[in-house]
Amino acid sequence: MPDKHELVLTRLVLDVLKPHKPGMVEFAQALTGLKGVTRVEVSIIEVDADTETVKLTIEGNNINFEQIANTVKQLGAAVHSVDQVTYSHPTKQQT
């Protein structure tokens, strides 16, 4: 557990290229069990023949980027780019 004054990763916005399977709901759900994650939102950006581009927003307290990126990879998808990263004080609600 980080020192109370330490800033932790609280928000990540990722541009992700994923196959159509697993679907949006399964994809989002697979990310909900990760350490510190309190909110997962997946929004469709563009749909192509075999793939779709989604904006993946993960919020939480002290979330772990490596773990998220690995889970995305295990789902057959790829982090195309990291669009936004926020470090701040943890919010009160801890998972």
Added chain:
Amino acid sequence: MPDKHELVLTRLVLDVLKPHKPGMVEFAQALTGLKGVTRVEVSIIEVDADTETVKLTIEGNNINFEQIANTVKQLGAAVHSVDQVTYSHPTKQQT
């Protein structure tokens, strides 16, 4: 009932292609009885000769995508795409 720290499906935005019958009101109402659903909103996007495209937003606590998709199918409509999926902590109000 999910563990209090577990994230649950709290919001779904679906792009749905439906026939003109059942109408908007009947279509929305048919989705209100499903488990965990606390809000159903249907907005018209485009009207064609035999069909209409609607944006269907379902909010709730621990809503069930399969059940929603099945109900949509039973209404003669089809989930064209899942536009947004949100997993978060359940809100206080439980149905």
Added chain:
Amino acid sequence: MPDKHELVLTRLVLDVLKPHKPGMVEFAQALTGLKGVTRVEVSIIEVDADTETVKLTIEGNNINFEQIANTVKQLGAAVHSVDQVTYSHPTKQQT
């Protein structure tokens, strides 16, 4: 009276084609006496020679679409389309 956990129709947005008579104010007022209605708003969208298109928004608790559509018809107007339908928990204030 619906079960306290039941979702009820709380908002309707209708696209209505109406003659110039009755006027906007009489038209809105005629809808205020219907069961469950707590707010009626009529906004002008387009004015033509003999008719005008208005956006009619009805809010309330457990409002009745059939009753609203019938009243609109009795006023010589027609529901051109249902643009938005919301089912949610009733709000506290009951009429």
Added chain:
Amino acid sequence: MPDKHELVLTRLVLDVLKPHKPGMVEFAQALTGLKGVTRVEVSIIEVDADTETVKLTIEGNNINFEQIANTVKQLGAAVHSVDQVTYSHPTKQQT
């Protein structure tokens, strides 16, 4: 005084064509004394050689459209169209 559950006219937005005299301020003030009126706002839309088009917004509790339209006429102006009408429960503050 209307029944406490009755919806009353609480907001009117009128498109008004007025001569340059009386000016905006006198025009607005002349409407402030009418029954139920709690707010009068006049915004200029277009200025022509002899006339100006203004958006007149009247808010209050149980305001009277006929009385407002008559006062507008007595000021040498004309209600060009009624752009928005809202009926709702009266707000607490009563004049």
Added chain:
Amino acid sequence: MPDKHELVLTRLVLDVLKPHKPGMVEFAQALTGLKGVTRVEVSIIEVDADTETVKLTIEGNNINFEQIANTVKQLGAAVHSVDQVTYSHPTKQQT
């Protein structure tokens, strides 16, 4: 002092043509001493060779348009048009 239920002039938005002198700050300050005025804001709209057009917003309780217009004139400027007038109940803070 007006009756507590009376609506008073609470906001004026004026389009003013002024010479470059007095400057924006002196111009705004000269209006701060007038009866009922609680806020004066001057924003530049257009700058020409000898003059500038400004948007002058005056807020307060029971402000006096004639007095404001006279003060504007004494500063060598002219009220080009009255863009918005609001009458409402006085706010609590009285000057």
Added chain:
Amino acid sequence: MPDKHELVLTRLVLDVLKPHKPGMVEFAQALTGLKGVTRVEVSIIEVDADTETVKLTIEGNNINFEQIANTVKQLGAAVHSVDQVTYSHPTKQQT
């Protein structure tokens, strides 16, 4: 100290042309010590070969325009125009 009912200069927005040196941070800091100033914000608008145009926003209680303009001049910059001036009641927090 001004009378408690007196309006004071609380916000200034200036369009300033400054050389690249001193930099944005030094420029902002140099203005923080002036009487009544509680907030200084400098935003870049346009960068040219030898100069840059910045929007300088100063907030405070009873701030002094002359003093600010003089400090800007001592920093080798020039107030190109005064874009917004606000006089209002002083806020509680006093420096």
Added chain:
Amino acid sequence: MPDKHELVLTRLVLDVLKPHKPGMVEFAQALTGLKGVTRVEVSIIEVDADTETVKLTIEGNNINFEQIANTVKQLGAAVHSVDQVTYSHPTKQQT
């Protein structure tokens, strides 16, 4: 520790050109340990072959621009421009 009435640097928005390595998350994290910093946000603006342009927003109490610029440089990146600088009273939460 600055005098309680002194204004301190509370927000910096920097336009930064950085190599692809270190990535967005490592880049943001490297800035979290600096004195007074309470929030670090990095957003991607443009991606080129070898570099990327990011908007770096640093918030805090009495943050130190030199220290931030040095850390950016040590990460192989360059402050392209300072886009916004805010000095204000320190907020309550102190790191």
